[in-house]
Amino acid sequence: MNEPERYELFVLPEGVEKLSLEKDTKVPNAATFTIQCEDHTLGNLLRMNLLENDKVLFAGYKIPHPLENYLLLRIQTVPESTPSAALQQALSDLVQSVAVLEETFKEQMSGIKSREGTYL
Amino acid sequence: MSGKDVATKMKTRVILGEDRILHGSSFDAPTSFASVGVENGLNVEKFTEEVKVEVNDVSEDGNDLVFELSGVDAPLANTLRRILLSEVPTMAIEIAEFRDNTSVIQDEVFAHRLGLVPIKADPAFFETHVSGNEHTPENTLIFDLNVKCFRDINNEVVNSKVFASALVWTPFGEQAERFAENPPQVVHPDILLAKLAPGQRIDVRCYVTKGVGKVHAKWSPVATASYRLLPEPVIVAQPKSEEASRIAQTCPTKVFDIEDSGELVVARPRQCTMCRECIRPPPDAQHSAHGVYTPAVELRRVKTHFIFSVESTGILPPDRLVRDAIGVLKDRALFYAELFDQKDFEEHMAAASHSDGDDDASDDETKPMLE
Ligand code: SF4
Numbered sequence: 096m097n098e099p100e101r102y103e104l105f106v107l108p109e110g111v112e113k114l115s116l117e118k119d120t121k122v123p124n125a126a127t128f129t130i131q132c133e134d135h136t137l138g139n140l141l142r143m144n145l146l147e148n149d150k151v152l153f154a155g156y157k158i159p160h161p162l163e164n165y166l167l168l169r170i171q172t173v174p175e176s177t178p179s180a181a182l183q184q185a186l187s188d189l190v191q192s193v194a195v196l197e198e199t200f201k202e203q204m205s206g207i208k209s210r211e212g213t214y215l
Numbered sequence: 216m217s218g219k220d221v222a223t224k225m226k227t228r229v230i231l232g233e234d235r236i237l238h239g240s241s242f243d244a245p246t247s248f249a250s251v252g253v254e255n256g257l258n259v260e261k262f263t264e265e266v267k268v269e270v271n272d273v274s275e276d277g278n279d280l281v282f283e284l285s286g287v288d289a290p291l292a293n294t295l296r297r298i299l300l301s302e303v304p305t306m307a308i309e310i311a312e313f314r315d316n317t318s319v320i321q322d323e324v325f326a327h328r329l330g331l332v333p334i335k336a337d338p339a340f341f342e343t344h345v346s347g348n349e350h351t352p353e354n355t356l357i358f359d360l361n362v363k364c365f366r367d368i369n370n371e372v373v374n375s376k377v378f379a380s381a382l383v384w385t386p387f388g389e390q391a392e393r394f395a396e397n398p399p400q401v402v403h404p405d406i407l408l409a410k411l412a413p414g415q416r417i418d419v420r421c422y423v424t425k426g427v428g429k430v431h432a433k434w435s436p437v438a439t440a441s442y443r444l445l446p447e448p449v450i451v452a453q454p455k456s457e458e459a460s461r462i463a464q465t466c467p468t469k470v471f472d473i474e475d476s477g478e479l480v481v482a483r484p485r486q487c488t489m490c491r492e493c494i495r496p497p498p499d500a501q502h503s504a505h506g507v508y509t510p511a512v513e514l515r516r517v518k519t520h521f522i523f524s525v526e527s528t529g530i531l532p533p534d535r536l537v538r539d540a541i542g543v544l545k546d547r548a549l550f551y552a553e554l555f556d557q558k559d560f561e562e563h564m565a566a567a568s569h570s571d572g573d574d575d576a577s578d579d580e581t582k583p584m585l586e
Contacts, residue, residue: 101430102346114551116560136297137547143241143290147258179560186555189548192262196287197541203268203282204534 099162105132116179125153125171126178134158138166144185150176229444231514233494241289241518262286271522273533278526280533283445285520292442292521298540299440301429305530306336306356306399308433309344310422317415325417328408330433332379333528334358334423336399344424352388356399356423359385364411375411380404382421399423402529436536438526445520446487450479454511462511465492479511485522489514 107113111131119125130137138156145154153171170178224230230237265286272281284292311326318325336356344354360382364374379401386394409417428435448470454462459479463471467490472482494510525533 104429114554114558136294136302139290140294143288177561179555183552183555186548186552188259190545190552191259192266192291193541193545193548195259195263196266196268196291197538197545199266199268200537200541203270204538207270207273207534 104164107131119169119171122171124174124177125169128168128170128178128182129165130168131165133166134164135166138168140189141168141182141185144188145170145181147188148181148184151181154181227518228447228515229518231489231491231494231516233491233496233510265519276529277532278529280525280527280537281522282525282537283520283522284442285445285517287519287521289518292523294544295537295540296440296442296523298543299437299525299536300435302427302543303436303536303539304338304343304425304427305434305436305528306334306338306341306423306425307431308332308334308358308421309424309426312420312422313418314420315416315418318409318411318417319415320409325409325419329360329382329419329421330431332382332406332408333402333530334399335402335530336394336423337531338425340393341425343426350387350422350424352390352393354424355387356390357385357387358382358399358421358423359419360408360421361416361418362411363416364413366413372413375413376407377409377411377417378404379406379408381408385420436528436530436539437533438528440523440525440536442521442523444516444518445522446484446489447515447517448481448484448487448493449513449515450481450511451513452509452511454479458511461497462493467492487514489516 108131112129113131115129117127117129119127135158138158142154142156145151150172151170152173153169156166156168158166168182170181172178172181225238226242229239267283267285269283269285270280271283273279284295308329311322311329313322313326316322316325320328334356341356342354344350360377362374362377362381364372367373382401384399411417426434453459456477459473459477462479463469463473466487468483468486468488470481470483470487471493472480474480491514493512494514496508496510500508523537525536527533527536531539
């Protein structure tokens with residue numbers, strides 16, 4: 096009855112930006128990104144990638160309400176960097192490491208196929 | 216043990232004690248262990264060096280895959296698992312049009328049962344159907360189910376059970392040629408869908424569309440996708456021979472072996488279920504002066520080594536599912552990386568800091584909205 100529409104999980108509401116940034120007014124070099132239609136799948140991964148950057152002082156995410164499909168990602172960096180640069184770095188690291196993972200997995204599976212000849 | 220060894224152990228191992236778990240959390244920040252000189256943090260080169268995939272086991276029907284993923288952190292493994300469960304697309308019955316249903320099972324209940332039947336069709340050949348739009352051969356498959364139960368001349372009841380095999384594919388548009396080689400069909404023809412009495416009939420047309428598990432579990436391509444950390448039972452102090460054989464016998468999964476020399480060795484660590492039987496003090500345990508019992512075995516798990524098990528529902532082979540999942544993640548990362556390039560957040564940041572002290576400017580901006 097009051098179940099949220101299923102398409103809301105991936106259809107962006109009208110006039111809403113997929114990714115937006117709000118600068119923190121009280122803390123220097125801090126900002127909060129709002130990412131629409133995302134959940135822990137991406138949030139936790141980005142948080143980890145951000146924390147591995149030594150320019151990042153703080154990185155955390157939250158999903159304010161389980162029925163609203165957006166996440167807040169807060170980043171604070173050292174003065175030499177900015178939150179958006181840190182996130183950009185995290186994303187490009189992610190792209191590269193996933194590509195590596197993909198290759199590794201494919202290689203391993205092709206080995207299996209040729210060795211046993213029966214699988215798939 | 217030096218500080219460095221302790222830090223490395225904290226970082227890479229979870230330790231299971233008799234009554235507690237140590238170092239269960241992860242230490243992501245690069246400075247976590249800087250004071251003792253242990254490098255933390257990750258970069259792509261290090262990731263490339265460390266990441267490893269090893270296939271352990273494939274079941275006979277090819278639907279279950281067990282592989283080990285090591286050298287990655289928990290969030291990446293968890294992301295893969297979550298994507299496998301809820302974001303790898305498959306095909307499932309989305310709309311059921313009832314033309315006739317005189318059976319005892321209600322339309323909506325039967326429709327729900329239909330939705331959960333796995334349909335063997337490669338989702339890569341289809342586009343996503345947006346609800347409300349027209350069904351086209353590019354985004355929809357049609358299955359018909361038309362079963363009537365009756366008595367034959369020998370008074371035998373025919374078709375009293377409706378199985379999934381009654382769902383027959385009806386080619387839509389030029390689909391007959393497109394899928395001539397492997398026609399779409401149900402994965403398991405022997406799923407019982409309904410029971411009928413003589414004279415009853417079910418006639419349904421089903422529209423199969425592409426979707427993902429987070430919208431409805433019927434689109435989830437896996438029965439389960441899970442991982443566990445690699446168990447690492449370690450013998451820290453070689454016990455005396457009676458104690459050794461006691462430990463070897465007490466382990467329910469037979470992890471330990473006794474060498475000819477009477478030494479206790481960890482022979483099959485992967486079989487360990489972390490039941491902790493081997494670290495429980497025996498009734499006649501030798502406690503130290505402080506009343507502490509020190510077991511001969513230390514139970515650890517490797518924090519960066521994941522034993523994945525993926526069980527496909529049979530729609531797609533499990534290796535394909537994992538590849539699809541990695542693909543979904545890659546597309547997502549690329550999408551955001553590109554989106555980021557289009558936006559000028561640096562400027563936004565600079566502009567925001569500029570207008571901080573400039574109250575008039577922000578006032579100007581808000582005024583029109585207030586009026
Ligand atoms: S924890 Fe249980 S399964 Fe693992 S080694 Fe000890 S007794 Fe065996």
